[in-house]
Amino acid sequence: MPKKRAFEATMNRRKLFIGLGAGIAIAGIPSIATAGEVGIQAGVWSNPTMGRITSGFKTPARPTHSGTDVANNQGTAIWAANGGKIVGVRTNSYPGDTRQGLLPGRTGNGVLIDHGGGYRTYYGHLYSAAVSVGQTVVAGQRIAAMGTTGNSTGNHLHFEVHLNGGLLNPYTFLANKGITLGSSAPAGGSGNWPTVKKGTTGARARVVQHLLNARGQKLVVDGDFATKSVDAAKAFQRSKGLVADGVIGPISWPVLVVDVKNGKQGSASKAAQTGLNRHGYGLLVDGDFGSLSVDATKKFQRSKGLVADGWIGPLTWRPLVA
Ligand SMILES: [Zn+2]
Structure with missing residues:
Protein backbone atom coordinates (compact mmCIF):
# COMPACT_ATOMS: atom_id res chain seq x y z
CA MET A 1 0.00 0.00 0.00
CA PRO A 2 2.29 2.78 -1.24
CA LYS A 3 -0.29 5.54 -0.66
CA LYS A 4 -0.73 4.61 2.97
CA ARG A 5 3.03 4.40 3.42
CA ALA A 6 3.49 7.85 1.95
CA PHE A 7 0.81 9.17 4.29
CA GLU A 8 2.42 7.45 7.26
CA ALA A 9 5.80 8.86 6.30
CA THR A 10 4.28 12.35 6.21
CA MET A 11 2.63 11.73 9.55
CA ASN A 12 5.94 10.52 10.93
CA ARG A 13 7.63 13.75 9.96
CA ARG A 14 4.79 15.83 11.39
CA LYS A 15 4.77 13.73 14.55
CA LEU A 16 8.44 14.46 15.06
CA PHE A 17 7.74 18.16 15.36
CA ILE A 18 4.54 17.66 17.33
CA GLY A 19 6.49 15.36 19.60
CA LEU A 20 9.14 17.95 20.32
CA GLY A 21 6.50 20.48 21.28
CA ALA A 22 4.57 17.97 23.34
CA GLY A 23 7.64 17.20 25.43
CA ILE A 24 7.80 20.79 26.54
CA ALA A 25 4.07 20.93 27.21
CA ILE A 26 4.12 17.75 29.31
CA ALA A 27 6.81 19.24 31.54
CA GLY A 28 4.44 21.98 32.55
CA ILE A 29 1.21 20.09 33.19
CA PRO A 30 -0.06 20.73 36.72
CA SER A 31 -1.00 17.09 37.46
CA ILE A 32 2.70 16.23 37.77
CA ALA A 33 2.76 18.35 40.96
CA THR A 34 5.95 19.54 42.62
CA ALA A 35 9.22 17.68 42.50
CA GLY A 36 9.03 16.42 46.06
CA GLU A 37 5.67 14.78 45.55
CA VAL A 38 6.54 12.89 42.42
CA GLY A 39 8.75 10.04 43.43
CA ILE A 40 9.53 10.10 47.12
CA GLN A 41 5.97 9.82 48.35
CA ALA A 42 5.26 7.08 45.86
CA GLY A 43 8.48 5.36 46.91
CA VAL A 44 9.30 4.54 43.33
CA TRP A 45 13.02 4.27 42.76
CA SER A 46 14.25 2.86 39.48
CA ASN A 47 17.44 1.49 37.95
CA PRO A 48 19.02 4.39 36.02
CA THR A 49 20.81 2.36 33.35
CA MET A 50 21.96 -1.07 32.21
CA GLY A 51 25.60 -2.13 32.20
CA ARG A 52 28.38 -3.50 34.35
CA ILE A 53 29.70 -1.91 37.54
CA THR A 54 33.27 -0.79 36.87
CA SER A 55 33.94 1.28 39.98
CA GLY A 56 32.22 1.45 43.35
CA PHE A 57 31.50 4.23 45.83
CA LYS A 58 34.51 5.30 47.96
CA THR A 59 36.45 2.09 47.36
CA PRO A 60 39.90 1.57 48.95
CA ALA A 61 41.43 2.19 45.52
CA ARG A 62 39.37 5.36 45.01
CA PRO A 63 38.47 6.68 48.48
CA THR A 64 37.09 9.95 47.11
CA HIS A 65 34.95 8.39 44.36
CA SER A 66 31.56 9.98 44.99
CA GLY A 67 29.38 7.61 43.02
CA THR A 68 29.08 4.23 41.32
CA ASP A 69 30.19 3.74 37.71
CA VAL A 70 28.15 1.63 35.28
CA ALA A 71 29.74 0.97 31.89
CA ASN A 72 28.02 0.18 28.60
CA ASN A 73 28.08 1.41 24.99
CA GLN A 74 27.92 5.06 24.00
CA GLY A 75 24.30 6.12 23.74
CA THR A 76 22.92 3.59 26.23
CA ALA A 77 19.74 5.02 27.73
CA ILE A 78 19.94 6.74 31.11
CA TRP A 79 16.66 6.91 33.04
CA ALA A 80 15.64 9.10 35.98
CA ALA A 81 16.15 7.07 39.16
CA ASN A 82 13.05 8.68 40.61
CA GLY A 83 10.57 11.41 39.81
CA GLY A 84 11.67 14.98 40.35
CA LYS A 85 12.73 18.26 38.87
CA ILE A 86 15.79 18.83 36.70
CA VAL A 87 17.93 21.38 38.55
CA GLY A 88 21.14 21.13 36.55
CA VAL A 89 22.16 20.23 33.00
CA ARG A 90 25.59 20.57 31.39
CA THR A 91 26.03 19.62 27.73
CA ASN A 92 29.02 21.59 26.42
CA SER A 93 31.70 19.15 27.48
CA TYR A 94 33.78 16.69 25.47
CA PRO A 95 35.99 13.65 26.15
CA GLY A 96 39.14 14.74 27.97
CA ASP A 97 37.62 18.01 29.14
CA THR A 98 38.93 18.75 32.63
CA ARG A 99 36.92 21.90 33.26
CA GLN A 100 34.62 22.14 36.27
CA GLY A 101 31.35 20.24 35.79
CA LEU A 102 27.89 20.73 37.29
CA LEU A 103 29.14 19.88 40.78
CA PRO A 104 32.53 20.68 42.36
CA GLY A 105 35.09 18.03 41.51
CA ARG A 106 33.04 16.56 38.68
CA THR A 107 33.75 16.85 34.97
CA GLY A 108 31.90 16.21 31.74
CA ASN A 109 28.27 16.54 30.79
CA GLY A 110 25.82 15.96 33.60
CA VAL A 111 22.24 16.03 34.79
CA LEU A 112 21.17 16.77 38.37
CA ILE A 113 17.67 15.90 39.61
CA ASP A 114 16.02 17.13 42.81
CA HIS A 115 13.57 14.48 44.03
CA GLY A 116 12.36 16.40 47.07
CA GLY A 117 12.72 15.16 50.63
CA GLY A 118 16.42 16.08 50.52
CA TYR A 119 17.21 13.57 47.78
CA ARG A 120 19.14 14.42 44.64
CA THR A 121 20.71 12.22 41.98
CA TYR A 122 23.56 13.14 39.65
CA TYR A 123 24.35 11.53 36.26
CA GLY A 124 27.81 12.25 34.88
CA HIS A 125 30.06 11.82 31.79
CA LEU A 126 26.94 11.86 29.57
CA TYR A 127 27.09 11.82 25.79
CA SER A 128 23.98 14.00 25.65
CA ALA A 129 21.06 15.11 27.78
CA ALA A 130 17.39 14.80 26.79
CA VAL A 131 16.05 17.16 29.47
CA SER A 132 16.40 20.82 30.41
CA VAL A 133 16.51 22.72 33.68
CA GLY A 134 13.10 23.20 35.26
CA GLN A 135 11.60 20.16 33.55
CA THR A 136 9.72 17.64 35.66
CA VAL A 137 10.48 13.97 35.10
CA VAL A 138 9.03 10.71 36.36
CA ALA A 139 10.89 7.59 37.47
CA GLY A 140 12.16 5.62 34.51
CA GLN A 141 11.97 8.55 32.10
CA ARG A 142 14.80 8.69 29.58
CA ILE A 143 16.90 11.71 30.53
CA ALA A 144 20.25 11.20 28.79
CA ALA A 145 22.58 9.01 26.76
CA MET A 146 25.71 7.40 28.18
CA GLY A 147 29.06 8.84 27.14
CA THR A 148 32.61 9.52 28.19
CA THR A 149 32.79 13.30 28.38
CA GLY A 150 35.07 14.93 30.93
CA ASN A 151 37.82 13.16 32.80
CA SER A 152 36.78 9.63 31.84
CA THR A 153 38.48 6.64 30.24
CA GLY A 154 35.48 4.96 28.62
CA ASN A 155 31.72 5.13 28.15
CA HIS A 156 30.03 4.87 31.53
CA LEU A 157 27.49 6.49 33.81
CA HIS A 158 28.86 8.06 36.98
CA PHE A 159 25.80 7.89 39.24
CA GLU A 160 25.46 9.64 42.61
CA VAL A 161 22.75 9.73 45.25
CA HIS A 162 22.71 12.69 47.65
CA LEU A 163 20.66 13.08 50.83
CA ASN A 164 20.59 16.52 52.45
CA GLY A 165 23.85 17.39 50.72
CA GLY A 166 25.68 14.24 51.86
CA LEU A 167 26.66 11.34 49.61
CA LEU A 168 25.08 7.89 49.84
CA ASN A 169 26.43 4.67 48.33
CA PRO A 170 24.23 4.45 45.20
CA TYR A 171 24.57 0.69 44.80
CA THR A 172 23.62 -0.05 48.41
CA PHE A 173 20.91 2.60 48.39
CA LEU A 174 19.16 0.97 45.42
CA ALA A 175 19.88 -2.57 46.64
CA ASN A 176 17.99 -1.75 49.85
CA LYS A 177 15.01 -1.00 47.63
CA GLY A 178 15.30 -4.28 45.75
CA ILE A 179 16.94 -2.72 42.70
CA THR A 180 20.24 -3.91 41.24
CA LEU A 181 22.09 -0.92 39.78
CA GLY A 182 23.04 -1.64 36.17
CA SER A 183 20.94 -4.79 35.94
CA SER A 184 18.91 -5.76 32.93
CA ALA A 185 15.67 -5.72 34.89
CA PRO A 186 15.03 -2.05 35.62
CA ALA A 187 12.40 -1.30 38.23
CA GLY A 188 9.53 0.84 37.10
CA GLY A 189 8.25 -1.56 34.48
CA SER A 190 5.80 -4.29 35.24
CA GLY A 191 5.93 -8.02 34.68
CA ASN A 192 8.94 -10.27 34.28
CA TRP A 193 10.65 -11.32 31.09
CA PRO A 194 8.99 -14.51 29.83
CA THR A 195 10.80 -17.60 28.57
CA VAL A 196 10.62 -18.46 24.87
CA LYS A 197 12.17 -21.81 24.01
CA LYS A 198 11.76 -24.83 21.75
CA GLY A 199 8.06 -25.61 21.49
CA THR A 200 6.81 -22.10 22.34
CA THR A 201 4.08 -21.09 19.90
CA GLY A 202 2.01 -17.98 19.30
ZN1 LIG B 1 32.53 7.63 38.76
Whole structure:
Protein backbone atom coordinates (compact mmCIF):
# COMPACT_ATOMS: atom_id res chain seq x y z
CA MET A 1 0.00 0.00 0.00
CA PRO A 2 2.29 2.78 -1.24
CA LYS A 3 -0.29 5.54 -0.66
CA LYS A 4 -0.73 4.61 2.97
CA ARG A 5 3.03 4.40 3.42
CA ALA A 6 3.49 7.85 1.95
CA PHE A 7 0.81 9.17 4.29
CA GLU A 8 2.42 7.45 7.26
CA ALA A 9 5.80 8.86 6.30
CA THR A 10 4.28 12.35 6.21
CA MET A 11 2.63 11.73 9.55
CA ASN A 12 5.94 10.52 10.93
CA ARG A 13 7.63 13.75 9.96
CA ARG A 14 4.79 15.83 11.39
CA LYS A 15 4.77 13.73 14.55
CA LEU A 16 8.44 14.46 15.06
CA PHE A 17 7.74 18.16 15.36
CA ILE A 18 4.54 17.66 17.33
CA GLY A 19 6.49 15.36 19.60
CA LEU A 20 9.14 17.95 20.32
CA GLY A 21 6.50 20.48 21.28
CA ALA A 22 4.57 17.97 23.34
CA GLY A 23 7.64 17.20 25.43
CA ILE A 24 7.80 20.79 26.54
CA ALA A 25 4.07 20.93 27.21
CA ILE A 26 4.12 17.75 29.31
CA ALA A 27 6.81 19.24 31.54
CA GLY A 28 4.44 21.98 32.55
CA ILE A 29 1.21 20.09 33.19
CA PRO A 30 -0.06 20.73 36.72
CA SER A 31 -1.00 17.09 37.46
CA ILE A 32 2.70 16.23 37.77
CA ALA A 33 2.76 18.35 40.96
CA THR A 34 5.95 19.54 42.62
CA ALA A 35 9.22 17.68 42.50
CA GLY A 36 9.03 16.42 46.06
CA GLU A 37 5.67 14.78 45.55
CA VAL A 38 6.54 12.89 42.42
CA GLY A 39 8.75 10.04 43.43
CA ILE A 40 9.53 10.10 47.12
CA GLN A 41 5.97 9.82 48.35
CA ALA A 42 5.26 7.08 45.86
CA GLY A 43 8.48 5.36 46.91
CA VAL A 44 9.30 4.54 43.33
CA TRP A 45 13.02 4.27 42.76
CA SER A 46 14.25 2.86 39.48
CA ASN A 47 17.44 1.49 37.95
CA PRO A 48 19.02 4.39 36.02
CA THR A 49 20.81 2.36 33.35
CA MET A 50 21.96 -1.07 32.21
CA GLY A 51 25.60 -2.13 32.20
CA ARG A 52 28.38 -3.50 34.35
CA ILE A 53 29.70 -1.91 37.54
CA THR A 54 33.27 -0.79 36.87
CA SER A 55 33.94 1.28 39.98
CA GLY A 56 32.22 1.45 43.35
CA PHE A 57 31.50 4.23 45.83
CA LYS A 58 34.51 5.30 47.96
CA THR A 59 36.45 2.09 47.36
CA PRO A 60 39.90 1.57 48.95
CA ALA A 61 41.43 2.19 45.52
CA ARG A 62 39.37 5.36 45.01
CA PRO A 63 38.47 6.68 48.48
CA THR A 64 37.09 9.95 47.11
CA HIS A 65 34.95 8.39 44.36
CA SER A 66 31.56 9.98 44.99
CA GLY A 67 29.38 7.61 43.02
CA THR A 68 29.08 4.23 41.32
CA ASP A 69 30.19 3.74 37.71
CA VAL A 70 28.15 1.63 35.28
CA ALA A 71 29.74 0.97 31.89
CA ASN A 72 28.02 0.18 28.60
CA ASN A 73 28.08 1.41 24.99
CA GLN A 74 27.92 5.06 24.00
CA GLY A 75 24.30 6.12 23.74
CA THR A 76 22.92 3.59 26.23
CA ALA A 77 19.74 5.02 27.73
CA ILE A 78 19.94 6.74 31.11
CA TRP A 79 16.66 6.91 33.04
CA ALA A 80 15.64 9.10 35.98
CA ALA A 81 16.15 7.07 39.16
CA ASN A 82 13.05 8.68 40.61
CA GLY A 83 10.57 11.41 39.81
CA GLY A 84 11.67 14.98 40.35
CA LYS A 85 12.73 18.26 38.87
CA ILE A 86 15.79 18.83 36.70
CA VAL A 87 17.93 21.38 38.55
CA GLY A 88 21.14 21.13 36.55
CA VAL A 89 22.16 20.23 33.00
CA ARG A 90 25.59 20.57 31.39
CA THR A 91 26.03 19.62 27.73
CA ASN A 92 29.02 21.59 26.42
CA SER A 93 31.70 19.15 27.48
CA TYR A 94 33.78 16.69 25.47
CA PRO A 95 35.99 13.65 26.15
CA GLY A 96 39.14 14.74 27.97
CA ASP A 97 37.62 18.01 29.14
CA THR A 98 38.93 18.75 32.63
CA ARG A 99 36.92 21.90 33.26
CA GLN A 100 34.62 22.14 36.27
CA GLY A 101 31.35 20.24 35.79
CA LEU A 102 27.89 20.73 37.29
CA LEU A 103 29.14 19.88 40.78
CA PRO A 104 32.53 20.68 42.36
CA GLY A 105 35.09 18.03 41.51
CA ARG A 106 33.04 16.56 38.68
CA THR A 107 33.75 16.85 34.97
CA GLY A 108 31.90 16.21 31.74
CA ASN A 109 28.27 16.54 30.79
CA GLY A 110 25.82 15.96 33.60
CA VAL A 111 22.24 16.03 34.79
CA LEU A 112 21.17 16.77 38.37
CA ILE A 113 17.67 15.90 39.61
CA ASP A 114 16.02 17.13 42.81
CA HIS A 115 13.57 14.48 44.03
CA GLY A 116 12.36 16.40 47.07
CA GLY A 117 12.72 15.16 50.63
CA GLY A 118 16.42 16.08 50.52
CA TYR A 119 17.21 13.57 47.78
CA ARG A 120 19.14 14.42 44.64
CA THR A 121 20.71 12.22 41.98
CA TYR A 122 23.56 13.14 39.65
CA TYR A 123 24.35 11.53 36.26
CA GLY A 124 27.81 12.25 34.88
CA HIS A 125 30.06 11.82 31.79
CA LEU A 126 26.94 11.86 29.57
CA TYR A 127 27.09 11.82 25.79
CA SER A 128 23.98 14.00 25.65
CA ALA A 129 21.06 15.11 27.78
CA ALA A 130 17.39 14.80 26.79
CA VAL A 131 16.05 17.16 29.47
CA SER A 132 16.40 20.82 30.41
CA VAL A 133 16.51 22.72 33.68
CA GLY A 134 13.10 23.20 35.26
CA GLN A 135 11.60 20.16 33.55
CA THR A 136 9.72 17.64 35.66
CA VAL A 137 10.48 13.97 35.10
CA VAL A 138 9.03 10.71 36.36
CA ALA A 139 10.89 7.59 37.47
CA GLY A 140 12.16 5.62 34.51
CA GLN A 141 11.97 8.55 32.10
CA ARG A 142 14.80 8.69 29.58
CA ILE A 143 16.90 11.71 30.53
CA ALA A 144 20.25 11.20 28.79
CA ALA A 145 22.58 9.01 26.76
CA MET A 146 25.71 7.40 28.18
CA GLY A 147 29.06 8.84 27.14
CA THR A 148 32.61 9.52 28.19
CA THR A 149 32.79 13.30 28.38
CA GLY A 150 35.07 14.93 30.93
CA ASN A 151 37.82 13.16 32.80
CA SER A 152 36.78 9.63 31.84
CA THR A 153 38.48 6.64 30.24
CA GLY A 154 35.48 4.96 28.62
CA ASN A 155 31.72 5.13 28.15
CA HIS A 156 30.03 4.87 31.53
CA LEU A 157 27.49 6.49 33.81
CA HIS A 158 28.86 8.06 36.98
CA PHE A 159 25.80 7.89 39.24
CA GLU A 160 25.46 9.64 42.61
CA VAL A 161 22.75 9.73 45.25
CA HIS A 162 22.71 12.69 47.65
CA LEU A 163 20.66 13.08 50.83
CA ASN A 164 20.59 16.52 52.45
CA GLY A 165 23.85 17.39 50.72
CA GLY A 166 25.68 14.24 51.86
CA LEU A 167 26.66 11.34 49.61
CA LEU A 168 25.08 7.89 49.84
CA ASN A 169 26.43 4.67 48.33
CA PRO A 170 24.23 4.45 45.20
CA TYR A 171 24.57 0.69 44.80
CA THR A 172 23.62 -0.05 48.41
CA PHE A 173 20.91 2.60 48.39
CA LEU A 174 19.16 0.97 45.42
CA ALA A 175 19.88 -2.57 46.64
CA ASN A 176 17.99 -1.75 49.85
CA LYS A 177 15.01 -1.00 47.63
CA GLY A 178 15.30 -4.28 45.75
CA ILE A 179 16.94 -2.72 42.70
CA THR A 180 20.24 -3.91 41.24
CA LEU A 181 22.09 -0.92 39.78
CA GLY A 182 23.04 -1.64 36.17
CA SER A 183 20.94 -4.79 35.94
CA SER A 184 18.91 -5.76 32.93
CA ALA A 185 15.67 -5.72 34.89
CA PRO A 186 15.03 -2.05 35.62
CA ALA A 187 12.40 -1.30 38.23
CA GLY A 188 9.53 0.84 37.10
CA GLY A 189 8.25 -1.56 34.48
CA SER A 190 5.80 -4.29 35.24
CA GLY A 191 5.93 -8.02 34.68
CA ASN A 192 8.94 -10.27 34.28
CA TRP A 193 10.65 -11.32 31.09
CA PRO A 194 8.99 -14.51 29.83
CA THR A 195 10.80 -17.60 28.57
CA VAL A 196 10.62 -18.46 24.87
CA LYS A 197 12.17 -21.81 24.01
CA LYS A 198 11.76 -24.83 21.75
CA GLY A 199 8.06 -25.61 21.49
CA THR A 200 6.81 -22.10 22.34
CA THR A 201 4.08 -21.09 19.90
CA GLY A 202 2.01 -17.98 19.30
CA ALA A 203 2.55 -14.23 19.48
CA ARG A 204 5.51 -14.33 21.87
CA ALA A 205 7.32 -16.73 19.55
CA ARG A 206 6.56 -14.39 16.63
CA VAL A 207 7.95 -11.42 18.59
CA VAL A 208 11.21 -13.29 19.19
CA GLN A 209 11.42 -14.44 15.56
CA HIS A 210 11.00 -10.83 14.35
CA LEU A 211 13.61 -9.62 16.85
CA LEU A 212 16.05 -12.32 15.76
CA ASN A 213 15.53 -11.16 12.17
CA ALA A 214 16.20 -7.59 13.34
CA ARG A 215 19.48 -9.01 14.67
CA GLY A 216 20.43 -10.40 11.27
CA GLN A 217 18.79 -13.84 11.31
CA LYS A 218 16.55 -14.91 8.43
CA LEU A 219 13.64 -16.76 9.99
CA VAL A 220 10.20 -17.37 8.52
CA VAL A 221 7.98 -15.76 11.15
CA ASP A 222 5.38 -18.46 11.79
CA GLY A 223 4.98 -18.28 15.55
CA ASP A 224 6.39 -21.78 15.95
CA PHE A 225 9.66 -21.72 17.91
CA ALA A 226 11.12 -24.92 16.46
CA THR A 227 14.63 -26.07 15.50
CA LYS A 228 15.42 -23.24 13.06
CA SER A 229 14.35 -20.62 15.59
CA VAL A 230 16.36 -22.31 18.35
CA ASP A 231 19.42 -22.36 16.11
CA ALA A 232 18.94 -18.68 15.25
CA ALA A 233 18.60 -17.88 18.96
CA LYS A 234 21.84 -19.76 19.66
CA ALA A 235 23.65 -17.89 16.89
CA PHE A 236 22.41 -14.58 18.30
CA GLN A 237 23.46 -15.55 21.83
CA ARG A 238 26.92 -16.59 20.63
CA SER A 239 27.33 -13.26 18.82
CA LYS A 240 26.65 -11.44 22.09
CA GLY A 241 28.84 -13.62 24.29
CA LEU A 242 25.85 -15.18 26.05
CA VAL A 243 25.38 -18.84 26.90
CA ALA A 244 24.10 -20.31 23.62
CA ASP A 245 21.24 -22.45 24.92
CA GLY A 246 18.60 -21.24 22.44
CA VAL A 247 16.35 -20.17 25.32
CA ILE A 248 15.26 -16.52 25.33
CA GLY A 249 14.85 -15.69 29.02
CA PRO A 250 15.66 -12.84 31.45
CA ILE A 251 19.32 -12.65 30.35
CA SER A 252 18.80 -12.77 26.57
CA TRP A 253 15.69 -10.57 26.31
CA PRO A 254 17.31 -7.25 27.32
CA VAL A 255 20.11 -7.85 24.82
CA LEU A 256 17.70 -8.98 22.10
CA VAL A 257 15.18 -6.13 22.21
CA VAL A 258 15.72 -3.13 19.96
CA ASP A 259 14.52 0.41 20.67
CA VAL A 260 11.52 1.16 18.47
CA LYS A 261 10.14 4.66 18.02
CA ASN A 262 8.35 6.84 15.50
CA GLY A 263 9.62 6.22 11.97
CA LYS A 264 11.45 2.97 12.71
CA GLN A 265 11.17 0.47 9.85
CA GLY A 266 11.73 -3.26 9.60
CA SER A 267 11.71 -6.38 11.73
CA ALA A 268 12.09 -4.65 15.10
CA SER A 269 8.99 -2.62 14.31
CA LYS A 270 7.14 -5.81 13.30
CA ALA A 271 8.14 -7.30 16.66
CA ALA A 272 6.81 -4.24 18.49
CA GLN A 273 3.56 -4.25 16.51
CA THR A 274 3.13 -7.97 17.22
CA GLY A 275 3.76 -7.29 20.91
CA LEU A 276 1.19 -4.48 20.95
CA ASN A 277 -1.35 -6.74 19.24
CA ARG A 278 -0.89 -9.22 22.13
CA HIS A 279 -2.58 -6.50 24.18
CA GLY A 280 -5.42 -6.00 21.71
CA TYR A 281 -4.28 -3.02 19.64
CA GLY A 282 -5.12 -4.60 16.28
CA LEU A 283 -2.26 -3.03 14.31
CA LEU A 284 -1.25 -4.01 10.81
CA VAL A 285 2.11 -5.76 11.24
CA ASP A 286 3.83 -3.97 8.36
CA GLY A 287 7.11 -3.01 10.02
CA ASP A 288 6.33 0.68 9.55
CA PHE A 289 6.19 2.23 13.01
CA GLY A 290 4.03 5.24 12.22
CA SER A 291 1.48 7.33 14.07
CA LEU A 292 -0.98 4.47 14.66
CA SER A 293 1.75 2.37 16.24
CA VAL A 294 3.02 5.29 18.32
CA ASP A 295 -0.50 6.04 19.58
CA ALA A 296 -1.04 2.38 20.51
CA THR A 297 2.30 2.40 22.34
CA LYS A 298 1.33 5.49 24.34
CA LYS A 299 -2.00 3.90 25.32
CA PHE A 300 -0.20 0.73 26.37
CA GLN A 301 2.38 2.69 28.36
CA ARG A 302 -0.35 4.65 30.15
CA SER A 303 -2.11 1.39 31.01
CA LYS A 304 1.10 0.16 32.67
CA GLY A 305 1.94 3.39 34.50
CA LEU A 306 4.94 4.04 32.27
CA VAL A 307 6.03 7.31 30.72
CA ALA A 308 3.82 7.62 27.61
CA ASP A 309 6.50 8.70 25.14
CA GLY A 310 5.55 6.25 22.38
CA TRP A 311 9.09 4.91 22.45
CA ILE A 312 9.56 1.18 23.11
CA GLY A 313 12.74 0.71 25.14
CA PRO A 314 13.46 -2.09 27.65
CA LEU A 315 11.05 -0.65 30.25
CA THR A 316 8.19 -0.97 27.76
CA TRP A 317 9.35 -4.15 26.02
CA ARG A 318 9.18 -6.15 29.24
CA PRO A 319 5.44 -5.71 29.99
CA LEU A 320 4.78 -5.87 26.23
CA VAL A 321 5.98 -9.49 26.10
CA ALA A 322 5.34 -10.51 29.73
ZN1 LIG B 1 32.53 7.63 38.76
